[in-house]
Amino acid sequence: MTSITASMFSTWKYTDLLIKCKGKEWKVHRAIVCLQSKPLASAIDGKFKEAMTGEINLYGNEPEIVQCMLQFLYTSDYKDGSIEVMTQAITNAPESAETPPRTSIKKRKVAKAKVVKISDPHELVATSAFVSPSIITHENSAAPLINAKVYIIGDQLDIQALKKLAKVKYEALVSEPWNSDSFMTSLELLYKETSEDDRVMREAAIKIAGQHAKELCDRGEFISLCK
Incomplete structure (x- = not known):
């Protein structure tokens, strides 16, 4: 259907x-x-x-x-403006430059990004740490804010399934990659536009705020919002 x-x-x-x-x-x-x-x-x-x-x-x-x-x-x-990025990760360094590294493919949803390629991943054989041959530089994205606004219109029009999906998308995007500007804008909007009785999205945002409390405490707007 x-x-x-x-x-x-x-x-x-x-x-x-x-x-x-x-x-x-x-x-x-x-x-x-x-x-x-x-x-x-x-x-x-x-x-x-x-x-x-x-x-x-x-x-x-x-x-x-x-x-x-x-x-x-x-x-x-x-x-919501986000895209799925396939990242190739080197899980173990090869024994020599002639030995191809063992890799694993990870799939995650992120805000729109631009990808800068490393020309030769084998140049990284000197390290045994986790390295990605695709370096992803995350640009500021409106996707988290869009999801917050979609949640609000879902609340206004009583579309509960839409609210649930907006919450899932919002949590996935504001958790990684972290963007304090985008998060703060969405947090302020949620506290302004959602009712006291509807705390689902607020609590999701508060949980994420707790994970980044050190960074957020340096922001005056976050301190004002907490008062």
């Missing part, structure tokens, strides 16, 4: 509802969107202007986040 609804998201065939957000529009299907969100269903089923016009304006959100939300409703997933 997911493959069918996913194909429906890429076309506007048989759509019967228009979602708007700051100049961007999506033609969607009520049977897919409204069945997964009680607030959206109430807007269409009730005696509101949305029911008469067949249009819902999510003006309080960002188009990029609305896109993620709608993509999830059709595919059970969404793109």
Whole structure:
């Protein structure tokens, strides 16, 4: 069924509802969107202007986040700007330069990155420590913040499955690679936009903050947030 609804998201065939957000529009299907969100269903089923016009304006959100939300409703997933990087790790140094090193392949999801290749991994034979022939330089990414915002729109529209997925994606990205700027922005947003009753995402962020307390305590905004 997911493959069918996913194909429906890429076309506007048989759509019967228009979602708007700051100049961007999506033609969607009520049977897919409204069945997964009680607030959206109430807007269409009730005696509101949305029911008469067949249009819902999510003006309080960002188009990029609305896109993620709608993509999830059709595919059970969404793109947050992160990528999967395959890293080749030298697990044991070879006995000589002529002996190829034994390697293992590790797969992990990271924020968008650029990869700088080492021309000859055999040049590293002098060390017995863990070395990666692919050095990954992580750029600042909006992916953690996107996931925090997706969690918030999931809370606003009562899409619990979306909230769960956003939490999983958020935890994976802010844990590694560590980026204090991106994390602090998302942390401030979560405390501002989520309710006291909904502490799932806050607690996930607090747990990660505890792992990097030394770095964060040097930041004034983190100290202010803790007060």
